[in-house]
Amino acid sequence: MPMFETLSDRLQAIFDKVTRRGVLSEADVNAALREVRLALLEADVNYKVVKSFITRVRERAVGQESLRSLTPAQQVITIVYEELVRTLGEPGRLDLSGSPPHVIMLVGLQGSGKTTTAAKLALKLRREGHRPLMIAADTYRPAAVEQLEILGKQIQIPVYSEGTAAAPPDICERGVQHARQRGYTVVIMDTAGRLHIDEAMMAELEAIRDRTRPKEVLLVVDAMTGQDAVRVADEFNRRIGLTGIILTKVDGDARGGAAISVREVTGVPIKYLGVGEKLDALETFYPDRLASRILGMGDVMTLLEKAEQELDRQKALEAEKRLLEGTFTLEDFLEQLQELKKLGPLSQILEMLPGFQQVARQLPAEMTDKQLKRIEAIIYSMTPEERRNPRIINASRKRRIARGSGTTVEEVNQLLRQFRQMQQLMKQLRKGRFPGNLFGGFLRF
Amino acid sequence: MVLSRFFKRASTEDQAKIERSLEKTRRGVFGHIATLFQANELDDFFWEDLEALLIQADMGVETTEYLIGRLKERVKREGIKRSEDAYTLLKEEMIALLGDAPPAALEQPRLLTVVLVVGVNGSGKTTSIAKLAHYLTQQGKKVLLAAADTYRAAAIDQLRAWGERVGVEVIAHQPGNDPGAVVYDAIRAAQESRQADVVIIDTAGRLHTKYNLMKELEKIRKVCARQVHRAPHETYLVLDATTGQNALMQAKKFKEAVDITGVILTKLDGTAKGGVVFAIQRELGVPVRFVGTGEQVTDFAPFDPVAFVEGLLA
Numbered sequence: 001m002p003m004f005e006t007l008s009d010r011l012q013a014i015f016d017k018v019t020r021r022g023v024l025s026e027a028d029v030n031a032a033l034r035e036v037r038l039a040l041l042e043a044d045v046n047y048k049v050v051k052s053f054i055t056r057v058r059e060r061a062v063g064q065e066s067l068r069s070l071t072p073a074q075q076v077i078t079i080v081y082e083e084l085v086r087t088l089g090e091p092g093r094l095d096l097s098g099s100p101p102h103v104i105m106l107v108g109l110q111g112s113g114k115t116t117t118a119a120k121l122a123l124k125l126r127r128e129g130h131r132p133l134m135i136a137a138d139t140y141r142p143a144a145v146e147q148l149e150i151l152g153k154q155i156q157i158p159v160y161s162e163g164t165a166a167a168p169p170d171i172c173e174r175g176v177q178h179a180r181q182r183g184y185t186v187v188i189m190d191t192a193g194r195l196h197i198d199e200a201m202m203a204e205l206e207a208i209r210d211r212t213r214p215k216e217v218l219l220v221v222d223a224m225t226g227q228d229a230v231r232v233a234d235e236f237n238r239r240i241g242l243t244g245i246i247l248t249k250v251d252g253d254a255r256g257g258a259a260i261s262v263r264e265v266t267g268v269p270i271k272y273l274g275v276g277e278k279l280d281a282l283e284t285f286y287p288d289r290l291a292s293r294i295l296g297m298g299d300v301m302t303l304l305e306k307a308e309q310e311l312d313r314q315k316a317l318e319a320e321k322r323l324l325e326g327t328f329t330l331e332d333f334l335e336q337l338q339e340l341k342k343l344g345p346l347s348q349i350l351e352m353l354p355g356f357q358q359v360a361r362q363l364p365a366e367m368t369d370k371q372l373k374r375i376e377a378i379i380y381s382m383t384p385e386e387r388r389n390p391r392i393i394n395a396s397r398k399r400r401i402a403r404g405s406g407t408t409v410e411e412v413n414q415l416l417r418q419f420r421q422m423q424q425l426m427k428q429l430r431k432g433r434f435p436g437n438l439f440g441g442f443l444r445f
Numbered sequence: 446m447v448l449s450r451f452f453k454r455a456s457t458e459d460q461a462k463i464e465r466s467l468e469k470t471r472r473g474v475f476g477h478i479a480t481l482f483q484a485n486e487l488d489d490f491f492w493e494d495l496e497a498l499l500i501q502a503d504m505g506v507e508t509t510e511y512l513i514g515r516l517k518e519r520v521k522r523e524g525i526k527r528s529e530d531a532y533t534l535l536k537e538e539m540i541a542l543l544g545d546a547p548p549a550a551l552e553q554p555r556l557l558t559v560v561l562v563v564g565v566n567g568s569g570k571t572t573s574i575a576k577l578a579h580y581l582t583q584q585g586k587k588v589l590l591a592a593a594d595t596y597r598a599a600a601i602d603q604l605r606a607w608g609e610r611v612g613v614e615v616i617a618h619q620p621g622n623d624p625g626a627v628v629y630d631a632i633r634a635a636q637e638s639r640q641a642d643v644v645i646i647d648t649a650g651r652l653h654t655k656y657n658l659m660k661e662l663e664k665i666r667k668v669c670a671r672q673v674h675r676a677p678h679e680t681y682l683v684l685d686a687t688t689g690q691n692a693l694m695q696a697k698k699f700k701e702a703v704d705i706t707g708v709i710l711t712k713l714d715g716t717a718k719g720g721v722v723f724a725i726q727r728e729l730g731v732p733v734r735f736v737g738t739g740e741q742v743t744d745f746a747p748f749d750p751v752a753f754v755e756g757l758l759a
Contacts, residue, residue, distance in 0.1 A: 038506055041500060041505075041506050042505070042506055042690055043690075044503075044689030044690050044691070046501070047497050047500050047501045109687070109715075110567070110569070110712070111566070111567025111568060111569060111685060111712075112567060113566065113567055141603075142571075142602070142603045142606035142607060143599040143600075143602035143603035143605075143606055144599075144603075146598070146599040146602050147597070147598045147599035147600075147602075147603075149599075150598035150599055151598050154598070194740075197715070197716070222567065222685075222687075222688075223691075224565070224685075224688050224689060224691040224692070224695075225687050225688065225689060226503035226687060226688055226689025226690065226692075226717065226721065227500070227501045227502070227503050227689060227717075227718075228503070228687050228715070228716055228717040228718070229687075229689075231716050232687075232716075249565070249566065249567075249652060251652060252565070252652040252653065252691065253653075253691065253694055254689075254691035254694075255691075257689070258689065277655075
């Protein structure tokens with residue numbers, strides 16, 4: 001499927017045909033930019049935004065002397081990436097200066113995820129030392145107030161609500177007063193969304209804004225939004241005056257091109273990303289990471305950061321050394337697997353690695369994790385001697401290992417075969433050739 | 446033909462409703478298309494503008510290129526010079542893309558019809574279910590709702606509130622209970638004590654990338670199939686018209702997991718165009734069956750490709 005191809009792969013394919021080095025010709029750049037344009041449009045970046053973006057990249061790219069260390073494809077990618085990062089703006093920060101309570105107002109269309117985001121934000125701010133209060137001001141959608149109350153209970157953050165009878169601006173004003181009296185430091189207002197921009201909603205939001213004077217007005221935008229995102233963001237910004245954007249449902253496979261459009265059109269910074277169903281799944285926004293995602297380059301930074309937090313560096317270094325020396329045993333492999341598991345579900349890890357997104361998408365997370373468990377079970381059923389020296393594993397040992405691990409001899413064979421292949425790959429790696437599917441072999445286990 | 450049958454019943458009032466809801470769309474991007482075709486030569490600028498407009502309607506690059514390719518070919522073959530004539534062809538091609546939908550299983554007579562409704566979070570599942578229930582009730586059918594979204598906070602309350610509004614009973618368990626058990630009970634109730642004609646199952650919204658939740662849907666399907674012959678008879682994917690190209694991924698994943706038979710396109714009364722349904726029909730052969738056109742329970746109508754395209758381009 002062309003949809004899965006990453007931009008880097010596509011550009012590489014174009015430049016593979018053009019082997020000469022030197023200055024990037026206009027024809028080369030144009031061919032490359034056609035692909036960039038396609039990738040951005042497929043990521044749902046707005047058509048007009050794409051157009052001006054491409055113009056900027058072209059200006060930078062044409063006539064630029066290619067660097068010795070980079071291939072032309074890498075060079076164009078770098079320019080595109082840098083421009084994207086620049087377009088996406090600064091990493092997000094909430095402005096909570098001045099005297100408390102700081103009022104935060106969430107606005108957005110129906111189904112964008114406002115209510116869930118309100119709870120996520122409250123939890124995050126409490127972890128940063130604030131005392132949050134949430135206000136249930138969506139009196140229209142059936143059970144929206146109950147939903148916020150239930151979420152509030154789950155994270156033990158109080159919710160101010162007056163049911164559905166009162167007018168939202170009144171509820172918000174009294175809620176903020178309540179917060180002031182009780183010493184809450186942050187107030188998060190969950191407002192009603194409509195199916196689309198309409199006059200009544202805007203008027204109500206304006207009333208809420210005027211009566212509560214929010215420090216932050218954050219637009220909640222679904223990452224899956226298409227070309228219409230621009231219009232929505234522009235309308236909200238014109239009428240209410242936005243101070244930031246929260247992009248939700250980023251944990252799906254949407255590329256999130258809407259973020260670029262919204263940022264470009266409003267000039268308002270993106271502050272957070274909603275990345276999961278759990279209430280702690282709200283991340284601070286980093287432009288470089290989202291740029292990588294939009295380009296399909298993988299979220300290497302996040303992975304590195306995660307790895308640094310979770311992995312035992314010393315162990316990893318040792319294993320790496322043995323790996324490259326070719327003295328890597330099944331014991332080391334087991335240890336690596338366990339370290340890998342600390343990072344989270346395998347598919348999530350793969351998703352973050354450049355070039356592995358395709359593998360990740362093909363494999364449901366739980367399946368690969370189950371496979372990892374089977375591999376673990378097989379290795380656990382081996383004697384230490386067998387783990388260090390798999391060559392001694394004969395037919396009868398294989399039967400024993402299969403019985404012990406609840407697998408089949410076939411699976412044991414497969415693991416051993418793949419382990420041998422991995423050792424082979426390592427040897428190639430040492431010679432400087434990067435093996436394309438290091439994990440790939442094991443995932444098809 | 447089933448569609449014509451639909452449209453006789455889908456009265457002029459419904460037609461007017463679709464017309465109204467598409468009004469904004471028409472004035473937006475597709476309005477530009479009409480202007481584009483009025484006063485233009487069929488030159489490169491014309492084609493580029495057309496491409497821009499189709500892409501901005503969320504039709505996607507591939508479908509847009511396909512459509513423009515077809516149009517160019519016909520313009521050349523049929524020796525068309527005037528942009529108005531090209532406009533007629535565009536309409537024809539767009540209608541052809543939406544294709545002839547096979548007859549809806551929903552309409553076939555049987556003892557009990559089971560309808561499973563799935564979709565990502567926030568697409569408008571619960572509201573669409575209420576609207577569909579109302580629509581079927583208006584046709585004289587007795588409808589029962591199964592609250593199988595036991596996951597999201599207050600989802601059951603939301604469905605109950607809707608059930609009361611449209612006068613349809615809701616079978617529910619406690620939050621967090623097994624959705625399969627809710628479905629089992631609802632179907633039993635429909636067959637025995639309640640004597641219902643249709644059971645509509647509300648499921649937890651999930652991103653299509655969540656493996657466990659997709660598994661849960663497969664389980665719900667199995668529960669249906671065990672109790673009722675060939676159930677679920679329809680599996681509708683509820684799709685927000687504002688969704689971009691990711692909608693195609695959603696449809697693909699849901700088709701793999703639960704074999705969706707149709708799309709309910711919601712929030713079509715906004716400025717969004719829902720152009721991605723062309724790609725869904727073209728690549729997956731899944732037709733749009735209903736459209737949600739407003740916040741009222743009556744803002745709901747069967748989908749007809751001809752009316753849809755006519756409305757968009759009128």
